[in-house]
Amino acid sequence: MIQKLKKVNVITLGCSKNLVDSEVLMRQLDNRYEIVSDSNEDSDIIVINTCGFIGDAKEESIDTILSAVEAKKDGRAEKVLVTGCLSERYKKELQGEIENVDGFYGVNDLPQILSDLEVDYKKELIGERHLTTPSHFAYLKVSEGCDRSCSFCAIPLIRGKHISIPEDQLVKEAEFLASQGVKEILLIAQDLTYYGIDIYGKRTIARLVEKLTAIDGIEWIRLHYAYPAGFPEELLQLMNDNPKVCKYLDIPLQHINDRILNSMKRGLGSTGTRKLVQTMKEKIPGVALRTTLIVGYPGETEEEFTELLDFIKEAKFDRLGVFTYSEEEDTSACKLEDDVPENIKQERLDRVMDLQQGISLELNKQRVGKTFKTIIDRKEGDYYVGRTEFDSPEVDNEVLISSNEPLTIGAFYEVLIDRADFFDLYGEIV
Numbered sequence: 001m002i003q004k005l006k007k008v009n010v011i012t013l014g015c016s017k018n019l020v021d022s023e024v025l026m027r028q029l030d031n032r033y034e035i036v037s038d039s040n041e042d043s044d045i046i047v048i049n050t051c052g053f054i055g056d057a058k059e060e061s062i063d064t065i066l067s068a069v070e071a072k073k074d075g076r077a078e079k080v081l082v083t084g085c086l087s088e089r090y091k092k093e094l095q096g097e098i099e100n101v102d103g104f105y106g107v108n109d110l111p112q113i114l115s116d117l118e119v120d121y122k123k124e125l126i127g128e129r130h131l132t133t134p135s136h137f138a139y140l141k142v143s144e145g146c147d148r149s150c151s152f153c154a155i156p157l158i159r160g161k162h163i164s165i166p167e168d169q170l171v172k173e174a175e176f177l178a179s180q181g182v183k184e185i186l187l188i189a190q191d192l193t194y195y196g197i198d199i200y201g202k203r204t205i206a207r208l209v210e211k212l213t214a215i216d217g218i219e220w221i222r223l224h225y226a227y228p229a230g231f232p233e234e235l236l237q238l239m240n241d242n243p244k245v246c247k248y249l250d251i252p253l254q255h256i257n258d259r260i261l262n263s264m265k266r267g268l269g270s271t272g273t274r275k276l277v278q279t280m281k282e283k284i285p286g287v288a289l290r291t292t293l294i295v296g297y298p299g300e301t302e303e304e305f306t307e308l309l310d311f312i313k314e315a316k317f318d319r320l321g322v323f324t325y326s327e328e329e330d331t332s333a334c335k336l337e338d339d340v341p342e343n344i345k346q347e348r349l350d351r352v353m354d355l356q357q358g359i360s361l362e363l364n365k366q367r368v369g370k371t372f373k374t375i376i377d378r379k380e381g382d383y384y385v386g387r388t389e390f391d392s393p394e395v396d397n398e399v400l401i402s403s404n405e406p407l408t409i410g411a412f413y414e415v416l417i418d419r420a421d422f423f424d425l426y427g428e429i430v
Helices: 016-029 055-073 085-089 091-097 110-116 155-159 167-179 205-213 234-241 258-264 270-283 302-315 342-365
Strands: 007-012 034-037 045-050 079-084 137-141 184-188 220-223 245-250 288-295 319-324 371-380 383-387 398-401 412-420 424-429
Touching (some): 007 016, 045 085, 079 085, 085 091, 184 205, 258 270, 288 302, 302 342
Parallel strands (some): 045 079, 288 319
Antiparallel strands (some): 383 398
16 A cells, blocks of 8 residues: 655745755655645645745744644644744744744755655755746756845845855756756856855856856756846856847846945945946847845935936836845844834835836837747736746746737747837737
């Protein structure tokens, strides 16, 4: 008689880097447990991979833990395990305040989690993952931790110093992803452009990307979370010349005012930031730049905020995200007076997004009448939903396609854009 496997529900909160960690855990658990991912279905064991980055994320993590504990009390689960950034940073506090959790683990405690689940850690599975993304794209984490000292950020306190993953190991992992049908790889890290310094003595992200482009089956490589200071400009040439490297770059700039950038310890001032954006646009014609900004940083005046608005108008970023400043304990900014009222922070966020909405519409209209290589992510209602190389999944614009013929999810098509909205394009297959 075949013994029924127990179910493990792995709930991932926070960023794509957390998602990769969860996928590594699930691959180690394969064949010993039935894996359930982010499901409401009852399971024997609930593993919560938490986020501890900002206030809202912490609250979501705690709420999820409490819900899992309730499921255990009601007999809908046998065990609750908590891992990830929140657990790494606040393990003692969580242990003291939340009962009925069977284990709290840090971000590097994978072997201990497996041991407590009575599973041997299998080194032969390094580079393999239980994918939870749609089968045609996947994230590839190239490093862990961060050596930066940005005043507002607690990530180095949680994740530790920057550690690059060796190139050969990443190539092997990418080859595994390609063997699973992945066509688009999204490179992620706390600081992508710092890659290689610790093990090769220099920034080698361009060399790594070039090696990844040689893998059969991989058609797009997308770059996320590049730090502006010390940006390796040889990467720009590769992005322009190699069709497998998307003309897309996620580069969080945070602000443009010199006083604020200096207080944030960003290592690059207003002049250098503007020059870098200009250089990127010159060396990669048509590049799509995504950035992230913070409003309401301690002491931010209306004049400094207006300077930021003027920069957004000038730079015309294709994609833009914005956060209100949230004080993080033990960071250097925590010593500053958080003196911008919450309603002013929110009002500034709204003004940025209103401005960006108009810029997005303007840029989208420029794509009408042009044809773009588009990957199909899913079907939704009457439309197939796809993306061009200028858009990352889940955070950027989408292309809505009407087609009388069935399209293959995960396949590429040439799409003629015939209409544009604020954050969507509409088109038809050529």
